[in-house]
Amino acid sequence: MLGHMKNAGPRVMLFRSLALMGLLVFACGGTPRAEPGGDWRDEYRRPQSIPYPASNPFTPEKADLGRTLFFDPGLSASNTVSCASCHKPEHGWSDGLVHSRGDGPTPMLFHSPTLLDIAWLDRLGWEGKFRDIEAVTFTPITSPAGMNMPEEKLLARLAADPAYVEMFARAFPGKPINRRAVELAIATFERSITSKTAPFDRWIAGDKSAMPEAAKRGFALFSGKAHCTECHSGWAFTDGSFHDIGVAKEAEAGRGQFFPNSLKLQHAFKTPTLRNDADRGPFMHDGSSATLAQVIEFYDKGGVDRPSRAEVIKPLGLNPSEKADLLAFLRALTDD
Ligand code: HEC
Ligand code: HEC
The missing domain is CATH 1.10.760.10 (Cytochrome c-like domain)
Known part of the structure; x- marks a missing residue:
């Protein structure tokens, strides 16, 4: 237990x-x-x-790519919702709403939690359903109430964008643009979100x-x-x-x-x-x-x-x- x-x-x-x-x-x-x-x-x-895990050590290139992805509404189907829509830096990395709203007509099940100091958490999510930060990433991206973006469609969008192709190549030399790379980059940026x-x-x-x-x-x-x-x-x-x-x-x-x-x-x-x-x-x-x-x-x-x-x-x-x-x-x- x-x-x-x-x-x-x-x-x-x-x-x-x-x-x-x-x-x-x-x-x-x-x-x-x-x-x-x-x-x-x-x-x-x-x-x-900051305790970066051995499975995803810090590199500035990954953090930069992760920051760009985090603030990019292009990760949502409608091109209007980014991670930062619900985790706003100016609102303590939360969003001020009782229940967060994303791309879909229905609000999210929960109030959006802050991302401050999550590098130190063993389990993520209000109910602890995520085993690490990387594992959270594609849930809001693909959820209809979140960013409503199918994985394949997102990866195709990124691969078609020369600026992203360059950033991925710098962060993951010789590797393809895939789901894991997106998870590793965004999580590296998220671990850098700390209280002062x-x-x-x-x-x-x-x-x-x-x-x-x-x-x-x-x-x-x-x-x-x-x-x-x-x-x-x-x-x-x-x-x-x-x-x-x-x-x-x-x-x-x-x-x-x-x-x-x-x-x-x-x-x-x-x-x-x-x-x-x-x-x-x-x-x-x-x-x-x-x-x-x-x-x-x-x-x-x-x-x-x-x-x-x-x-x-x-x-x-x-x-x-x-x-x-x-x-x-x-x-x-x-x-x-
Ligand atoms: C038994 C454990 C426990 C104790 C004791 C406790 N808390 Fe909490 N606190 C929690 C949990 C769990 C939540 C989230 C509950 C939820 O969302 O359903 C919470 C939520 C909060 C929040 C909201 C934070 C946020 O960002 O949403 C504040 C503020 C807070 N507690 C302050 C206090 C204060 C002040 C005391 C003492 C009077 C206290 N807590 C005692 C476990 C505890
Ligand atoms: C539509 C609003 C919304 C969007 C967009 C969104 N989130 Fe969240 N986020 C939430 C809510 C609500 C939760 C709580 C979910 C739960 O507990 O099951 C959450 C939880 C999290 C957590 C767990 C935090 C903790 O303290 O346990 C992380 C990490 C996170 N989101 C990262 C992201 C990333 C990365 C993106 C972009 C890919 C993103 N979120 C997009 C609303 C949103």
């Missing part, structure tokens, strides 16, 4: 850091530490480099004035009373795993469709990164929260109570100033 095993990691890490904090408190004669130190910093340290340093990172690194006081109080709530770090853990604020937080409708199995015998994966969807959340919205797999303030109201109430819902999700009893502090913290995760 992959979905379950993956839940263990971050929780163990959290307990370890809580235990260490306990030791520090003890060592300091019982005074709780107001500022982060040692182990805390390690847990939130941003990685130094935010006020929170500067505060974690020791700059005490980098975050307003409200955001510091918000972080204490986030990692304490509100239990948010149980799932939004580590520097990217996601455990990369799947949980029912009480958002999904009864008819939505989520990750549970692949694990019918796992109670906790019924109605479970992927924990999104919280980095740059203030740039996007609506939120959740179904776009059901319009603003971050609404997300906080949602968690304060605790969502639909059912057996699959994660134990930590329950009414929090936050007062208005605590809600404002949490919001200030979430805003401090946006890079500048």
